[in-house]
Amino acid sequence: MSFPLTEEQHMVQxxxxxxxxxEIEPVAAxxxxxxxxxxxxxxxxxxxxxMGMMVPAEYGGGGTTAVSYxxxxxxxxxxxxxxxxxxxxxNLVCGPLLEYxxxxxxxxxxxxxxxxxxxxxxxxxxxEAGSDAASVSTRAVLKGNKYIINGSKVFITNGGHAGTFxxxxxxxxxxxxxxxxxxxxxxxxxxxxxxxxxxxxxxxxSSTVSLVFDDCAVPAENMLGGEGEGFKIAMTALDSGRIxxxxxxxxxxxxxxxxxxxxxxxxxxxxxxxxxxxxxxWMIADAARDIEAAxxxxxxxxxxxxxxxxxxxxxxxxxxxxxxxxVRICYDALQIxxxxxxxKDFKVERLYRDARVTTIYEGTSEVQRIVIANNALx
Amino acid sequence: MKTIVLIKQVPxxxxxxxxxxxxxxxxxxxxxxxxxxxxxxxAEEAIKIKExxxxxxxxxxxxxxxxxxxxxxxxxxxxxxAIRLDGEAFAGSDNYATAKAxxxxxxxxxxxxxxxxxxxxxxxxxxxVGTLVAEMLGIPSAxxxxxxxxxxxxxxxxxEIEGGNQELEIAMPCLLTAQKGLNEPRYPSLPGIMKAKRKxxxxxxxxxxxxxxDEAGAAGSKTAIKELSxxxxxxxxxxxxxxxxxxxxxxxxxLREEAKVI
Numbered sequence: 229m230s231f232p233l234t235e236e237q238h239m240v241q242x243x244x245x246x247x248x249x250x251e252i253e254p255v256a257a258x259x260x261x262x263x264x265x266x267x268x269x270x271x272x273x274x275x276x277x278x279m280g281m282m283v284p285a286e287y288g289g290g291g292t293t294a295v296s297y298x299x300x301x302x303x304x305x306x307x308x309x310x311x312x313x314x315x316x317x318x319n320l321v322c323g324p325l326l327e328y329x330x331x332x333x334x335x336x337x338x339x340x341x342x343x344x345x346x347x348x349x350x351x352x353x354x355x356e357a358g359s360d361a362a363s364v365s366t367r368a369v370l371k372g373n374k375y376i377i378n379g380s381k382v383f384i385t386n387g388g389h390a391g392t393f394x395x396x397x398x399x400x401x402x403x404x405x406x407x408x409x410x411x412x413x414x415x416x417x418x419x420x421x422x423x424x425x426x427x428x429x430x431x432x433x434s435s436t437v438s439l440v441f442d443d444c445a446v447p448a449e450n451m452l453g454g455e456g457e458g459f460k461i462a463m464t465a466l467d468s469g470r471i472x473x474x475x476x477x478x479x480x481x482x483x484x485x486x487x488x489x490x491x492x493x494x495x496x497x498x499x500x501x502x503x504x505x506x507x508x509x510w511m512i513a514d515a516a517r518d519i520e521a522a523x524x525x526x527x528x529x530x531x532x533x534x535x536x537x538x539x540x541x542x543x544x545x546x547x548x549x550x551x552x553x554x555v556r557i558c559y560d561a562l563q564i565x566x567x568x569x570x571x572k573d574f575k576v577e578r579l580y581r582d583a584r585v586t587t588i589y590e591g592t593s594e595v596q597r598i599v600i601a602n603n604a605l606x
Numbered sequence: 607m608k609t610i611v612l613i614k615q616v617p618x619x620x621x622x623x624x625x626x627x628x629x630x631x632x633x634x635x636x637x638x639x640x641x642x643x644x645x646x647x648x649a650e651e652a653i654k655i656k657e658x659x660x661x662x663x664x665x666x667x668x669x670x671x672x673x674x675x676x677x678x679x680x681x682x683x684x685x686x687x688a689i690r691l692d693g694e695a696f697a698g699s700d701n702y703a704t705a706k707a708x709x710x711x712x713x714x715x716x717x718x719x720x721x722x723x724x725x726x727x728x729x730x731x732x733x734x735v736g737t738l739v740a741e742m743l744g745i746p747s748a749x750x751x752x753x754x755x756x757x758x759x760x761x762x763x764x765x766e767i768e769g770g771n772q773e774l775e776i777a778m779p780c781l782l783t784a785q786k787g788l789n790e791p792r793y794p795s796l797p798g799i800m801k802a803k804r805k806x807x808x809x810x811x812x813x814x815x816x817x818x819x820d821e822a823g824a825a826g827s828k829t830a831i832k833e834l835s836x837x838x839x840x841x842x843x844x845x846x847x848x849x850x851x852x853x854x855x856x857x858x859x860x861l862r863e864e865a866k867v868i
Contacts, residue, residue: 239678239799242640247793277796290796 231527233299240292241299247276248307256308259433260578263425265389266311266433274344278304278315280322287334288343289322294468294530298475302523305479309582310433312479313589314347316472317385321348321394323468324410324461328453337392337412349390350469351381351439352462359595361396362405362459366441368397374445375399375411377419381439385589388425388435391415394465395441396458408458412450419444430581467540469590470547471533474526477547477554477586478519484554484561484579485515491574492564502564511560518553525549541603548596551586558583607661607756609652610715611685612708612723612736613645615669615676619728623836630831632729641676644724646683647784650791652722653684655756662686664715668696668707674807681802682794688807689715695812698824705738707822710815712743720761721781725750733783740781747781748774752788 233241252269259266273279276290281297283289290296297319305312318341325338340346357363366379377397387393392414399409413420423438453461489512492503502508529542558580562569569576587593617623618638626633641649652663663685667673670692677688691707699707712718721740726733733749740747752771753764762775766785776782794802812822820826844860846853861868 235675235678236799236803239675239682239794239802240796242638242679243682243794243799275795276793281796285797285800291800292796296796 231524233295236292237296237299240296241303243276244278244300244303245306247272248303252304252307252311256311256433257575257578259308259310261432261572263427263432265435266308266314267389269311270314270347271344273304273311273315279318279344280338280342281319283322283326283338283342287326288339288341288345290342294471294533295527298471298526298530301472301475302479302482305476306483307479308433309476309480309579310431312476313431313434313473314386316469316476317350318344318348319472320465320469321350321392324394324452324465325412327464328410328457328461330449332449333412333452341392346391347386347389349384349386349393350462350465351384351387351393351395353381353383355380355382359592361462362408364396364398364408366395366397368399368409368411368446370399370448371445373448375448375451377411377413377441377444377446379441381441383426383589384437384439386435387422387437387439390435393439394452394461395439396462397441399455399458402456405459406456408462409455410452410458410461411446412452413441413444413446417444417446428585430578430583430585432581463540466590467543468533470543470596471526471529471539473586473590474522474529474543474546474550477550477583478522478526480579480583480586481515481519481522481550481554481557484558484576484583485512485519487574487576487579488512488515488561488564491568491576495566508564511564515557515560518549518557522546522550522553541600544591544596544599544603547590548593548600551583552593554583554586607655607659607720608664608718609655609661609720609722610664610666610712610718611645611649611652611680612721612739613649613665613667613676613680614642614724614727614729615639615667615673616642616727616729619643625834625836630834632834639672639675641679642724642727642729644726644728644784644786645676645680646724646791647786647788648722648724648782649680649683649685650789651754651784652720653792654789655720655754656684656686659756661719664689664718666708666711666715667691668699668704677807678799678802679794681805681807682798683792684798685805687805690807690809691811691815692809693811693813695817695819695822698827698830699822700827700829701732701734701738702828703822703824703826705735705742706826707812707815707817708735709739709742710817711810712739714810714815719778720756721745721779723781723783725783725785736781736783743779743781745779745781746776747783748776749783750785751782752785754782754788 280289285291341348368375368377395411395413419442421440426436495502525546529546532539561576562580618640621637624633665680665685665688668691723736750766751763755762
């Protein structure tokens, strides 16, 4: 792609591409079929600094920029979307710990997360609080020097393998977003139960579980940020998360694009390759257009983040565009494959399923449109 | 312990090479350039030796500014500093002139214990530069090394030979060329990539090396590329259908008379 990268960004891209090609691609199809979480791969990614890319090296991270993060996630997603979402969420968890964590919290939680020693998970969504994140009803009550948490969370990515959770819960009497706070909860804390893995349509090698808190006592020093800052923390984390999912979607779309061209060039009907037909070429042209645009939108959001500006709007635009483009591109790529694309023998079948979730998690397309419209109308 | 690693930037092994008629270089438009994979083995080995024994790893290449990406890859893996030889004078260097320039740079650097490089570059596959450098420096060398143990003043190596392996003990300083299997090169980590930016990279010209006008580049070369051409396209295979008793004699006959392979 034609956007000028710095030498360092290019090196990150090449390194991750090589890593994904050699270490992830060969096992991605099997991990999907068997819903096998790629523990060994995640460990290696931690060693390379990929699990906390924007965390400074002194806290165990990669010490790099959001632009490099966009490039790296695309390469991982190109090989395996499930590995990419695992990486994206872990990076997302590192963000608020870096920004809001006390020095003790950074030492204890950020370093293991950023270096990939511990996996992180971020818990906002509840059975009754999905897109309406401010309606969270999980509650924390201060008792002595502990917060007692009660409630439940659903669709928690990484939950089945995570050691550290950031949990958003209601504290005090203030309504909606003003009454939310963030807590760091360790796996194994009494009263904290992790549910079974969801049986998902796509990103099947990633972990998605429900959580139950039943009088779960968390030390008072594990509040992240101040009282009432939970919603702000969640939204900041989600902004970064959206850049991640946008990049994931682009990676999936690029893989589908390459599969479509590969198959369409090889498959002959009516005496010529499929790609010689204008109907197919239009699909390819539209896909190329959307991938290029999505890439530039993701970089634009990442560059705003790197400059320290607010990037909420750009992140939403990028995530909305990339995810919907990925779904379209995978649809066309499967269409080009015809009946073969509908079988598990072809990679495009997995890509089609993997792409679908990108318009749903980290804020649905509809939520992105709310964010974008609110921004335009304020 | 100072180890010098000779590297080359080459087209990515997945590149589909194209040659424009009449030109003596491949079409380099839009191709990805990477650190030669065999040089990666060399760099990894040098870094492993440094990690075990201390000392430093110096990377050296002859190449244009663009080759700094390959240098940075080796630095990001853990090499300490680099030397790049560049300038008009080097244009058109063949294996001999390249080896001469590298040998001069190594002499200038001095005080080395070991020189490592890939057994060949995967672009022109000539596998000559390493051994030539050793000859020019007057030091022993071994090619196709798949195992290397650094001892006191010497290295014990295993190298591939036809049908087996050979073990040798070589006095240092010496030059070894790396074969696949020597090690498993690490991926440069993100902190490694960030640090690589700040590592020292000296650029030296032919003049800095004391090479005369007739000693470098095309003038100092013993060979010149006259022409590049693509290998002939492989013809589509033939498929024989039917009972084995019928088709085997037919295939055998064709293999003998047309393909002339049996």
